[in-house]
Amino acid sequence: MQDYTNKVVAITGAANGLGKELARRFAGAGAKLALADIDAANLTALQQELASKGADVVVAVFDVRSPTAMEDFARQAFATYGAVDLFFNNAGVIAVGTIWEQPLADWDWLLDVNVKGVLHGIKAFVPKMIAQDTACRIINTASIAGLLTVENSPAYVASKFASLSMTEVLDLQLQAAGTKVTAHVICPAVVQTDLDNCLRHRDPATYDADDPYYQTEDYLRRFEVVTKSMPAGLPVDAAVETIITEMENGTFYILTHPAYNPAITGRTAAIVAGTRPTLVAR
Numbered sequence: 001m002q003d004y005t006n007k008v009v010a011i012t013g014a015a016n017g018l019g020k021e022l023a024r025r026f027a028g029a030g031a032k033l034a035l036a037d038i039d040a041a042n043l044t045a046l047q048q049e050l051a052s053k054g055a056d057v058v059v060a061v062f063d064v065r066s067p068t069a070m071e072d073f074a075r076q077a078f079a080t081y082g083a084v085d086l087f088f089n090n091a092g093v094i095a096v097g098t099i100w101e102q103p104l105a106d107w108d109w110l111l112d113v114n115v116k117g118v119l120h121g122i123k124a125f126v127p128k129m130i131a132q133d134t135a136c137r138i139i140n141t142a143s144i145a146g147l148l149t150v151e152n153s154p155a156y157v158a159s160k161f162a163s164l165s166m167t168e169v170l171d172l173q174l175q176a177a178g179t180k181v182t183a184h185v186i187c188p189a190v191v192q193t194d195l196d197n198c199l200r201h202r203d204p205a206t207y208d209a210d211d212p213y214y215q216t217e218d219y220l221r222r223f224e225v226v227t228k229s230m231p232a233g234l235p236v237d238a239a240v241e242t243i244i245t246e247m248e249n250g251t252f253y254i255l256t257h258p259a260y261n262p263a264i265t266g267r268t269a270a271i272v273a274g275t276r277p278t279l280v281a282r
C-alpha cells in the first residue's frame with residue numbers, strides 16, 4: 001500500500017464491513033479521514049479507535065438517500081481538509097424476493113440507497129474534486145451482481161447494474177471533460193460483512209415490516225441463501241487488500257473474486273449468441 005500522509009479519504013458506509021476496513025487501512029497509511037454512515041454507534045466507535053491511534057477523523061451520521069445531507073458531508077470534508085483525494089461511495093443494502101411478489105417498497109429502498117445514494121455522492125463530491133484540479137479518484141462500490149445476474153435478489157441486481165453503468169458513464173464524462181478525476185467501480189462477490197443484517201438500519205417509514213410476504217417460505221428461503229453464504233465469503237481484509245492494490249494500479253473494474261471471471265466472459269458470449277440466462281442451482 002502507498003503512503004497516504006497528508007492525503008484525504010472520504011468513505012460512506014464506513015461504520016461496518018468494507019468501508020470500515022478501508023478506513024482502518026487508510027488511517028494506518030497516514031490519511032486524514034471523513035467518514036459517513038447511518039449507524040451512529042459503530043461510526044463513533046470507529047472514530048474513537050482511529051483517533052486513539054493518531055488519525056485525523058471527522059464523521060457524519062446521515063442516510064445517503066438524502067442529497068442535502070450528502071452535500072453537507074462533502075462540504076464538511078472540504079472545509080476540514082481543503083481537498084479530497086479518494087472518495088469511496090460505498091454504502092449499500094440488499095433485499096431478496098421473487099420479482100412478481102417482492103413488495104415495491106423493497107425496490108424503492110434499494111434503488112434509493114444503492115443507486116440514488118451513489119448519485120448523491122457523485123453530485124456532492126465530483127464538482128469539488130474537479131475544481132481542486134489534482135489527480136484524485138472516486139470509487140463506487142457496485143458488486144459482481146452489477147456484472148452477473150443472480151436469481152435470488154432482483155432489486156439488488158438491478159441496483160448494482162445501475163450503479164456500475166452509472167460509474168462507466170461517469171468515467172467517460174470525466175475523460176471527455178478533460179478532468180484529473182478518475183472513476184473506479186468495485187465488484188466483489190460474497191465478502192464476510194454485515195450486509196445480510198442491513199435491515200437493522202432500515203428506516204421503518206420505508207416499508208411495512210408486517211407485510212405477509214416476509215413470512216412466506218419463498219422469502220425466508222431466499223433470505224437464508226444470503227445469510228448462509230456470508231460466512232463462506234472472502235474475509236473482508238483480503239477483499240480490501242485487493243481493492244486498494246487494484247485502485248492504486250488504476251484498474252477501472254475492481255474484481256475481488258477471479259473465480260467469477262469465466263462467468264463474466266460467458267455472459268458476454270451469451271449476449272452475442274442470444275441465449276437465455278443460465279439458471280445456476282442453489
Ligand SMILES: NC(=O)c1ccc[n+]([C@@H]2O[C@H](COP(=O)([O-])OP(=O)(O)OC[C@H]3O[C@@H](n4cnc5c(N)ncnc54)[C@H](O)[C@@H]3O)[C@@H](O)[C@H]2O)c1
Pocket residue numbers: 012013014015016017018019036037038039062063064065090091092093094113141142143144187188189190191192193194195196197198201233
Ligand atoms: N459483503 C458482500 O458480500 C458484498 C458483495 C458485493 C458488494 N457489496 C457492497 O459493498 C458495500 C458495502 O457493504 P458491506 O458488505 O460492507 O456491508 P455492511 O452492512 O457491513 O456495511 C455497509 C455499511 O453501509 C451503511 N449503510 C447502509 N445503508 C445506509 C444508508 N442508507 N445511509 C448511510 N449508510 C448506510 C451500514 O450502516 C453499514 O455500516 C455495499 O454497497 C454492498 O452492496 C458487498
